[in-house]
Amino acid sequence: MPDLAIRTQALRKTYRTRRGKRVVAVQGLDLEVPIGGVHGFLGPNGSGKTTTIRMLLGLVRADAGTMTVFDQVVPDRLPDIVGRVGAIVESPKFFPAFSGRKNLELLADAIGAPRQRVGEVLAETSLNDRGKDKFKSYSLGMKQRLAIAATLLKEPDLLIFDEPTNGLDPAGIREIRETMRYLGQQGRTVLVSSHILAEVEQVADTVSIIGHGRLLASGTVAEVIGGSGKPTVKVALDTAAGEHAANQERATSILTSAGLSVRAEGKYLFVDGAEHSADVTRRLAQQELYVSELIPVRAGLESVFLELTADEGLGGQQ
Amino acid sequence: MIRLTGVELRRLIARRLTVIGVGGVLIITALLLFAVWRDAQPMSAAEQRQNQIYLEEAQKDWKLNGAQYQKDCEAQYQSQPDPKPSLKEFCPGPPTIDQFGKPEVVFAELMPDLLQGVSYLLVGIAFLVGASFVGAEFSSGAIGNWLTFEPRRMRVYGSKLLGGAIGFVPVAVVVVAFLTLGAFVIVDQLGNTASTTGKVWGDLNETSGRIVLMTAVGAALGGVVGVLLRHTAAAIGLVMGYLILIEGVFGSFLTKAQPWLVRLNFDAFIGHGATYWVQQCESSGGSYSCTSVEKHVSFEHGAWYLGITAVALVVLGALVFRRRDVN
Ligand SMILES: Nc1ncnc2c1ncn2[C@@H]1O[C@H](COP(=O)(O)OP(=O)(O)OP(=O)(O)O)[C@@H](O)[C@H]1O
Ligand SMILES: [Mg+2]
Numbered sequence: 001m002p003d004l005a006i007r008t009q010a011l012r013k014t015y016r017t018r019r020g021k022r023v024v025a026v027q028g029l030d031l032e033v034p035i036g037g038v039h040g041f042l043g044p045n046g047s048g049k050t051t052t053i054r055m056l057l058g059l060v061r062a063d064a065g066t067m068t069v070f071d072q073v074v075p076d077r078l079p080d081i082v083g084r085v086g087a088i089v090e091s092p093k094f095f096p097a098f099s100g101r102k103n104l105e106l107l108a109d110a111i112g113a114p115r116q117r118v119g120e121v122l123a124e125t126s127l128n129d130r131g132k133d134k135f136k137s138y139s140l141g142m143k144q145r146l147a148i149a150a151t152l153l154k155e156p157d158l159l160i161f162d163e164p165t166n167g168l169d170p171a172g173i174r175e176i177r178e179t180m181r182y183l184g185q186q187g188r189t190v191l192v193s194s195h196i197l198a199e200v201e202q203v204a205d206t207v208s209i210i211g212h213g214r215l216l217a218s219g220t221v222a223e224v225i226g227g228s229g230k231p232t233v234k235v236a237l238d239t240a241a242g243e244h245a246a247n248q249e250r251a252t253s254i255l256t257s258a259g260l261s262v263r264a265e266g267k268y269l270f271v272d273g274a275e276h277s278a279d280v281t282r283r284l285a286q287q288e289l290y291v292s293e294l295i296p297v298r299a300g301l302e303s304v305f306l307e308l309t310a311d312e313g314l315g316g317q318q
Numbered sequence: 319m320i321r322l323t324g325v326e327l328r329r330l331i332a333r334r335l336t337v338i339g340v341g342g343v344l345i346i347t348a349l350l351l352f353a354v355w356r357d358a359q360p361m362s363a364a365e366q367r368q369n370q371i372y373l374e375e376a377q378k379d380w381k382l383n384g385a386q387y388q389k390d391c392e393a394q395y396q397s398q399p400d401p402k403p404s405l406k407e408f409c410p411g412p413p414t415i416d417q418f419g420k421p422e423v424v425f426a427e428l429m430p431d432l433l434q435g436v437s438y439l440l441v442g443i444a445f446l447v448g449a450s451f452v453g454a455e456f457s458s459g460a461i462g463n464w465l466t467f468e469p470r471r472m473r474v475y476g477s478k479l480l481g482g483a484i485g486f487v488p489v490a491v492v493v494v495a496f497l498t499l500g501a502f503v504i505v506d507q508l509g510n511t512a513s514t515t516g517k518v519w520g521d522l523n524e525t526s527g528r529i530v531l532m533t534a535v536g537a538a539l540g541g542v543v544g545v546l547l548r549h550t551a552a553a554i555g556l557v558m559g560y561l562i563l564i565e566g567v568f569g570s571f572l573t574k575a576q577p578w579l580v581r582l583n584f585d586a587f588i589g590h591g592a593t594y595w596v597q598q599c600e601s602s603g604g605s606y607s608c609t610s611v612e613k614h615v616s617f618e619h620g621a622w623y624l625g626i627t628a629v630a631l632v633v634l635g636a637l638v639f640r641r642r643d644v645n
Contacts, residue, residue, distance in 0.1 A: 015643075058469045059462055060643040078469040087466045093459035097334060107467050109325045150463070 004068070005158050005189040006033035006056060011065035013051050013213075025051040026213035028065070033191055033208070035070075038184040040204035040221075041193040042305060048213035049193040050090055053162050057087050069158065083111065086151025087160040091167075092143045096136035100127055100146045103135055104153065113153050121149040141172040148179060159183055161192045165199055177203050197305050209305060233277045235269045237284075238292035251289050258283055268293075319473050326481025330451055339447045340489050346439055347493050350432060351500040358423040358508035369418040376413040384412060423509030425502060426518045430525065430589060436497055437529045437588050440490050441536035448482040448540025449553035456548035462644050475545065475639050479632065482537035490533035494526045521590070528588050535628050542635035573597055577615050580627070586620030 011029040014022050026048040033039045043049050054060035056067055058075035067074045072081045094103040104118045122128045125145040130138070138146065144164060151159055161180065165173040180190050181203045194200045200207065201221060208218040217224050239247045244267070251269060252262045260280070261272040274280050281291050330336055361369070380387070391409035395402070402408070410417075455461040468474055505511050543553040565581045573596045576582045585592035592615050599608040 054643075054645075057466050059465060059645075061641060075469065082467070082469050085466070089462060089466070093463050095329070095455075095460050096458055098329075098332065102332065106325055106329055107464075109328070110322055110464070111467050112321060147463075154467075 003035045004032050004071075005035045005039075006031060006067075006069055006191065008052070008056075008067045009065055011052065011055065011067060012063045013048070013055060013060065014063055015051075024213060026055070026062075029210065029213060030215050031208055031210075032218065033189065034206060035189050036184070036187050037205035038180050038190040038192060038200075038203045040200035040207035041191055041210070042195070042197065042200060042207055043193075043210040044195055047195075047211050049195075049210065050162055051213075052210075053087070053089055053160055053191075053193060056160070057085070057089065059089070083154050084157040085160065086154050086156035086158070087162075088144070088147040088151065088164060089160075089162045091140075092147030092150075094135045094143075094146065094150075097134060099132050100135055100138065100142075100149075101131035103146070104150060107150055108153050111154060117153055121152040124152060125149040140167045141169070141175075144168065144172070144176065148176075156188065158189045158191070161190065163194055164192060165194070165196075173199065232270055232272050232296070233274060233280055234293070234295040235271055235280060235284075235291055236267050236293035237269075238290040247289060250287065251284055254283055254287050254289070255280065319477060322468060322473055322477035323480045323484070326477045327485050330447075330481055330485040333447075333451065335450050336447050336485070339443045343439055343443050343489065343493055344496070347436060347497050347500075350436065350497065351504065354423070354428065354432070354501050355504045355508070357420075358504055360508065361420060369415070372418050373413060373415055376418075380412050423505050424513055425505040425509065425511040426513045426515075428501060428505065428509075429498065429518075429522055432497060432501060433494070433522070433525050433529060434585065434589055436493060437532065437584075440486075440493060440529060440533040441584075444482075444486045444489075444533045444537035445540035445543075445557065446554060447486075448537035449544040449557075450540075450550040451482050451537075452478050452541040452544030453548060453550040453553050454544075456544070457550065459645065465644060471640055472636065475636055478545075479538040479541045479635075482541045483534035486533045486537040487530060490530040494529055498522065498526065525588060525590070532584070532588065532624075535624075539628060539631055542631045545635045545639050577613075577619065578623075580624075582615055583620040583623040586615040586617055587624055588620075590617045591615065592620070 008029055008031040011026055011031070012024075013026040014024050016022055029048065029052060031041075031052065033041075041049055041052075051060060055062045056069060056074060058078045061075075069078075069085060070081050072078075074081070094100075095106075098106075101118060101122065104121065105115060107113075108115060108118050119128070122131045125148055127142065127145055127149060130142060135143070135146065159180075161176075164176050164180075168176065177199070180192055184190050184203070184205065192200060192204070204221055206218070206220050207224055209216045209224070235251075237244070237247050237251060248264055248269060252264065255262045255269075255271055258279075260274055263270050271280055277294055277296055281294060284291060388409060388411065392405070395405060395408050398408070455464065465471070465474065502511060502514075540553070543556065544550065547553045547556060561581075565579050569576055569579050569581070573594070576594045576596075582592055582594055593612050594615065595610045596613050597608050598611050599606065601607075
């Protein structure tokens with residue numbers, strides 16, 4: 001068994017709302033996050049990502065199951081490893097009326113980190129000239145950077161980011177992504193949750209996909225994508241308007257008999273399983289059907305994700 | 319824990335509400351002293367002339383009806399409930415000048431009242447600041463972030479209550495000292511401080527010590543209520559509601575319940591015993607009559623009551639905070 005940064009087994013959490021309704025947020029989740037690199041933690045809204053992270057951090061009490069972080073049982077042994085774990089859960093929350101610097105100083109004092117670290121981490125996150133301003137006057141991106149600065153006070157081995165790019169502009173998203181990649185390359189473990197695939201796919205080494213509070217798939221990005229086969233291409237035929245339907249039908253049967261899977265959608269055919277997209281053009285051309293458009297559809301985590309979570313609805317509900 | 323308490327203390331001092339609250343207490347204390355000064359002023363010449371006229375009229379009246387007044391008064395004296403004041407006190411005889419105009423301000427008599435007044439102020443503000451100190455962390459969500467740095471909840475809880483309590487000790491000391499010294503200086507100039515014996519000073523010191531203690535407890539309990547309600551406004555609302563409904567309305571309708579309400583026990587603790595009045599009604603042979611009877615709550619009663627209440631609240635807060643999911 002490889003060394004794991006995080007491991008959960010049969011983890012469960014049911015919330016009770018004020019009205020006495022029960023919401024099963026996490027039901028029997030087995031999660032394994034290897035040490036080192038970026039691990040994407042994916043799932044649609046309400047699938048239990050934040051709840052899982054909160055349980056790992058001891059903020060929310062699990063109803064059942066076990067969790068370990070760096071082989072220490074949490075939340076019982078959390079005090080032993082908390083210095084190695086930096087986390088940003090949902091939006092960063094600090095004392096709004098204190099400056100960014102003051103907030104960091106209090107945290108540094110609380111964990112016994114030297115005060116000079118505050119200046120260093122502010123510089124590392126390019127916040128030094130806004131350090132004296134109140135937290136509540138910060139833009140979302142600055143709040144996010146301050147939260148990262150706070151986690152760096154500990155020099156952590158594991159960083160947990162819960163939807164870190166929520167509400168950021170493209171430049172901000174890119175910045176965060178680069179930070180995560182950099183941290184991962186340093187040998188630290190980064191767990192990043194998201195419901196947006198594209199965001200994670202570019203930086204993640206490994207991923208776990210959850211829905212309804214259960215693990216649906218996990219492994220390296222290649223493994224998870226591999227499960228869904230070859231890339232897809234989107235094809236439009238060059239055909240007169242009146243013959244469109246007939247030609248699509250012909251094309252479908254030609255391609256299907258060549259072992260590809262085809263589905264029609266409006267003026268396009270979606271063809272799965274072709275080794276090269278040129279195969280598609282060639283086979284059709286042999287039967288005097290010509291292609292006007294041929295677009296490779298991004299076969300990535302996204303389609304896998306959508307497939308896996310298709311019947312999950314919004315997740316969460318019983 | 320010591321380190322965390324230090325951090326909480328620093329946070330308390332850095333908060334604006336703390337500064338406003340403490341500043342407010344100091345201003346009100348200064349106003350109290352101003353009122354003492356006004357009260358202790360000697361009478362103006364016009365007031366003295368007016369009093370002289372009243373005295374002469376009263377003396378004229380006494381010459382005519384004095385004997386009758388004395389007899390009525392003595393008859394009334396017989397029906398006084400025990401313990402009776404002395405006859406001389408109850409029926410002081412012919413009018414004298416010091417029955418008119420202002421009585422002299424006596425430090426030893428003034429101070430217990432002043433201290434009691436300032437104790438409400440201090441404890442109230444400490445509670446409010448303590449409630450906001452902790453409640454705001456929950457309403458802003460900063461507590462969640464804090465717990466990812468220090469997950470030992472009991473330490474976090476303890477340090478917040480201690481930080482608030484310790485922070486208010488010097489505030490209470492300064493305010494009480496300021497009030498006592500200020501009043502002494504004023505009364506020394508304009509009134510009577512001669513009756514301030516060593517025993518009086520001893521009692522005043524003890525009362526002051528209890529005020530300091532209760533201020534610290536008030537700040538800590540504010541923190542507990544902040545933890546329980548997770549919102550400053552909710553905490554303040556709850557306390558206001560409690561004071562008005564339970565202590566005010568309920569207490570005045572059901573006067574017998576007063577020994578079990580906070581207010582009277584607080585007074586008994588601060589003032590080393592307190593009295594209250596109970597309506598005692600009886601119907602005998604169709605007539606229904608009520609009398610107010612004075613009752614006493616002892617210092618010990620107040621101390622036990624407050625101690626047990628405070629400990630129970632702190633434990634309740636700990637139990638809730640220990641298990642609660644934090645968002
Ligand atoms: N404090 C709470 N009280 C009641 N129900 C809650 C609470 N927090 C979360 N839930 C419910 O638990 C389920 C999982 O929520 P969670 O926040 O873990 O999902 P998520 O995967 O983080 O979603 P998102 O991508 O929207 O952040 C949801 O149905 C949510 O409504
Ligand atoms: Mg979430």
